[in-house]
Amino acid sequence: MIAGTLGAIGRPALQALAAIGRLGLFAGTVIGHILRPPFYLREFGVALLQIGWFSLPVVGLTAIFTGGALALQIYAGGARFNAEAVVPSIVAIGMARELGPVLGGLMVAARVASSIAAEIGTMKVTEQIDALVTLSTNPLKYLVVPRVVAATLSMPVLVATGDAIGIMGGWLVGITRLDFNSATYLKNTVDFLEAWDVGSGLFKGAAFGFIVALMGCYHGMNSARGAQGVGAATKSAVVSASVLILAANYLLTELFFTS
Amino acid sequence: MITLADVHKAFGANRVLQGVNLNIASGTSMVIIGGSGTGKSVLLKSVLGLVRPDSGMITLDGQDVTAKGKSGADRDAFLARFGMLFQGGALFDSLRVWENVAFRLVRGAKAMPKPQARDLAIEKLRRVGLKPETADLYPAELSGGMQKRVGLARAIAAEPEIIFFDEPTTGLDPIMAGVINDLIREIVVEMGATAMTITHDMSSVRAIADNVAMLHGGVIRWTGPVGEMDATPDPYVQQFIHGRADGPIESVR
Numbered sequence: 001m002i003a004g005t006l007g008a009i010g011r012p013a014l015q016a017l018a019a020i021g022r023l024g025l026f027a028g029t030v031i032g033h034i035l036r037p038p039f040y041l042r043e044f045g046v047a048l049l050q051i052g053w054f055s056l057p058v059v060g061l062t063a064i065f066t067g068g069a070l071a072l073q074i075y076a077g078g079a080r081f082n083a084e085a086v087v088p089s090i091v092a093i094g095m096a097r098e099l100g101p102v103l104g105g106l107m108v109a110a111r112v113a114s115s116i117a118a119e120i121g122t123m124k125v126t127e128q129i130d131a132l133v134t135l136s137t138n139p140l141k142y143l144v145v146p147r148v149v150a151a152t153l154s155m156p157v158l159v160a161t162g163d164a165i166g167i168m169g170g171w172l173v174g175i176t177r178l179d180f181n182s183a184t185y186l187k188n189t190v191d192f193l194e195a196w197d198v199g200s201g202l203f204k205g206a207a208f209g210f211i212v213a214l215m216g217c218y219h220g221m222n223s224a225r226g227a228q229g230v231g232a233a234t235k236s237a238v239v240s241a242s243v244l245i246l247a248a249n250y251l252l253t254e255l256f257f258t259s
Numbered sequence: 260m261i262t263l264a265d266v267h268k269a270f271g272a273n274r275v276l277q278g279v280n281l282n283i284a285s286g287t288s289m290v291i292i293g294g295s296g297t298g299k300s301v302l303l304k305s306v307l308g309l310v311r312p313d314s315g316m317i318t319l320d321g322q323d324v325t326a327k328g329k330s331g332a333d334r335d336a337f338l339a340r341f342g343m344l345f346q347g348g349a350l351f352d353s354l355r356v357w358e359n360v361a362f363r364l365v366r367g368a369k370a371m372p373k374p375q376a377r378d379l380a381i382e383k384l385r386r387v388g389l390k391p392e393t394a395d396l397y398p399a400e401l402s403g404g405m406q407k408r409v410g411l412a413r414a415i416a417a418e419p420e421i422i423f424f425d426e427p428t429t430g431l432d433p434i435m436a437g438v439i440n441d442l443i444r445e446i447v448v449e450m451g452a453t454a455m456t457i458t459h460d461m462s463s464v465r466a467i468a469d470n471v472a473m474l475h476g477g478v479i480r481w482t483g484p485v486g487e488m489d490a491t492p493d494p495y496v497q498q499f500i501h502g503r504a505d506g507p508i509e510s511v512r
Contacts, residue, residue, distance in 0.1 A: 038366070123351075130309050131349035134342075135363045135413075136335040 026218050033138070033145050043146040051112050051147065051213070052154025056161065058111055059104045063162035066099050067091060067169025075178050087178065088185045089192035091170035096197045097257075100163040102249050105208030108155065109241040113216040116147055117237035120220025121230035129221070144217040148210060155209025156202040163198060200256045207252060208245045215241035260285050261306060261421070261453065266315035268301055275301050276312070277477030283470075285320075285420075288447055288454040290464050290485075292499060293474035294508065299457035300346075302474065303423050306455070307341060308334070319421075335367065342414035343423040347430075348406040350398035356409050357394035360384060363417045383412040387442055404435040411439070415446055422447065424456040428463050440466035461500055464488075473499060475508065 070091050078084045120143055123129050132139045167189060174180035216237045223233035261283040268276040275298035283289040293299050304310040306317055308324060317324050324337065350359050360380035364371050371379075381391045387408040398406055407427065414422055427443060428436035440463050447454045447467075456467055464471060465485065472482035473496050481493045488500060498506030 126347055127345045127349040128351055130304070131343070131345055131351070133309060134307060134338060136338045136367060137362075 023218060026221075027214055030140060030144055030148055030214065030217070033141050034149060038141065040142050040146055043142060044150055047146045047150035048154055050115075051108070051151045051209075052157060055108050055111055055154075055158055058107050059158045059162045060165045062103050062107050063095070063100060063166035064169035064172075066103055067095055067166030067171075068173040070094055070099070070166075071170035071173040071178065075174075084178075085188070087174055087180070088170070088188035091174075092167050092189045092193045093197050095166035095170070096163045096193065096201045098201075098249075098253075100166055101159045101201045101204035101208060102245065104159050104162045104205065105155070105212065105245045105249075106242055108151075108158065108209070109212045109215075109245060110238055112151065113212045113237040113241040114234050116213060116216025117220040117223070117234045118230055120144075120217060121223030121233040124221060124223045125225055125230060139221070144213075144221070147217055148213040151209035151213035152206050153209070155205040155212075158209075159201055159205030160198070163201060196256075200252075203256075204249060204252050207248055211244045211248060212241045215244065260318075260320055261455070262316075262318045263302075263306070264316045264318075266302070266305060266317060267313045268298070268305060268310065269313060274477055276305070276315075279315070279474070279477070279479055281472055281479055281482065283453060283455060285453050286451055287469045288444075288456070288467055289470050289472060290456045290458060290468035291472050291474055292459060292461075292464060293457075294459065294499070297474050298477060299474055300425060303425060303455065303457055307338070307343065307423070339363075339367075339417065340420045341423065342417065342419035342421070344407070344410045344414045344425060344427055346425045348398070348403075348410040350406055350409055350413070352398045354397075355394065356384070356396050356398065356401070357381060359398065359409060360394075360412045360416050362413065380412070380416065383416050384409070386415070386446070387412045388438070404431050404439075407431065407435075407439055408442075411442060411446075415450065418450065419452065421453045421455070422450075424454065424458075424467075426458055426460075427456065428458065428460045433462075436460065436462065437466075443467050459499075461502075464500075475499075 071087055074087050074090045074094075075084055078086050078090075120129075123143070129139050129143075132142060171180075171182070171185050171189070174185045175182045219233040219237040219240070223229045261281075263279050263281045266276050266279040267274075279302060281289075291299050291302065301310055305312050306319075306324065312325060315325075319337075319340075350356075351362070354362070357377050357380040358365075360383055361376035364376040364379060365373060377394070381394050384391065384393055389405065389408055389412070393401070393405065393409070398409065401409065411427075414424075424443060427439050431439060443454070443456070444467055446452075454467070456463065458464060458467075468485040470482065471485050471488050473480045473493075475495050480495045481491060483491065488496065491497070494507050497503075498508050
């Protein structure tokens, strides 16, 4: 009875620790391979295009609607204590510090972690990973490193673009729906936005990009057999990337903005 | 010479290999037969290091291939001696046919220029009976038989000393299976390569093998020259080669 209860607690705890350990080892191995040749530039270029460039529309759309909604909310909330004028600066700070990186990261997690996991998982299931090994090519270097590096480098650019588009969304709503003067809105945005507001968001973006690609690759490489295995790997990649992004966001915010 | 000595491998409670002993002399063609799920693929992958045996020794020309801590360069040099045809072809579907065939040729220390590699890939494609036009297609645009041929072309592209064939005729019609069998035999003979094939297709065995080994119950039940296979009194071999439902091998597994 007691042993059963303890087992029911201990088993999942051990499994969770083992999973964290495996993931940590995987991350360490990947980082170790980043700096050592051979480098696969063509795969890196393709990954940059797939992960960075083709994510622009989804990140841009997310940002513009978020910026617009944020402006409406802050206006309504600010009106309660006659502080409607803070809309431009709060929209800018909110987008740059928090919503740009987090929502951008989550959208990229949905788009990229899933496709990486499905692609690599299918390669695993159809023995293409084994085939790479027999052709003297390390799958970690050929498949994982290009994707992880591309995601880590392109996410900050996506976040910066998202910040700008989100602020533009707020500005559009501000001047069309909330009777702000365009020049005043922009001046307030620029005056109250500090470099570290944007910089911290870009740094978060890089961390989230790393998480997204790492989760996609990890779950793809460890996919079980068959269509079901690939489906489960894809699901796990998106869920774990999303949760890790939110957790990492809290930790990074704690690190950056409390002292 | 490839030697397996007392090789064991278990996946959880499933003890797949329980002490496999086998010798494959250089330049000969060994075919391993056995029912589905008897560990033939695991055996093949153990030699390549894709699967690490729990115990036992696998040597290639006297050198232990299962030794841990091999550096990247050693491992590359070791794998460069092998070519492998995978069961489903395992072609990279993001790459064109010729890029698949030339995959090893354009990478690594002895990488050749692309145009030269492409010419060589087309040459290999012709060797397996595919037209040069196939070179620029993607694997998904090919039929199963054509994919097998491309896989074969990729396996032989770098002229390996040892070639592994994982169920080369599975999923093919009898005529295409015959074509692939003949191709494998021709190529192995003309390259003087050592071949190791796993199959449960008896027409493959008769077309490809110099020697046959039967894997059952995690051990090699019987091994000998293909000519002696029909005459062996071993009931397992007899049941398998004649495809009988009755015999020592359980038909429900």
